[in-house]
Amino acid sequence: MKYFLLLLILFPAVEIGLFLISSQLIGILPTMFFIILTSALGAYLARKQGIAAFQKLQRDLQYGKMPGATIVDGFCILAGGLLLLIPGFLSDVIGALLLIPMTRKRFKPLLERWLRNMSNRRRFTIIR
Numbered sequence: 315m316k317y318f319l320l321l322l323i324l325f326p327a328v329e330i331g332l333f334l335i336s337s338q339l340i341g342i343l344p345t346m347f348f349i350i351l352t353s354a355l356g357a358y359l360a361r362k363q364g365i366a367a368f369q370k371l372q373r374d375l376q377y378g379k380m381p382g383a384t385i386v387d388g389f390c391i392l393a394g395g396l397l398l399l400i401p402g403f404l405s406d407v408i409g410a411l412l413l414i415p416m417t418r419k420r421f422k423p424l425l426e427r428w429l430r431n432m433s434n435r436r437r438f439t440i441i442r
Contacts, residue, residue, distance in 0.1 A: 329402035336403065352406045356398020359413050363391045386425055390418050 336345045367388040374381040394412030397405040411417045 325404065328404050332403040349401045349406075352410075353399050353401065356395055356406070356409055356413070360391055360395025360398065363413060364388065364395065367391055383422070386422050386429075387418065390421060390425065394418075 333345065336348075340348075367384060371381045371384045371388065374384055390412045394409040397409030397412065400409075412421060
């Protein structure tokens, strides 16, 4: 939680800096076009992968399997889609990394460990 305030201050500052650099390098209109394009592409990919994750979740529940990995996948897809909808280059890169299945595999253990730590510190309760 102590890093959240720092992130809340630094993240927009980095995004604004990247906007300024990009608008100087390629111009204002191409920068705006790129941001709109990544937002549209992110919404499309998040919707497509979100539907697939939801269907896999339903299949896992039908066959009596625990859908833990599928839920983490769904969370990564949701977070990636939201980050791509936020205007900015840094958020687009992080969002794309969460939406691409190969790179999402690198984030899943970190997210699972974070959720496990939150559960162990009684920040939230998992009912089994």
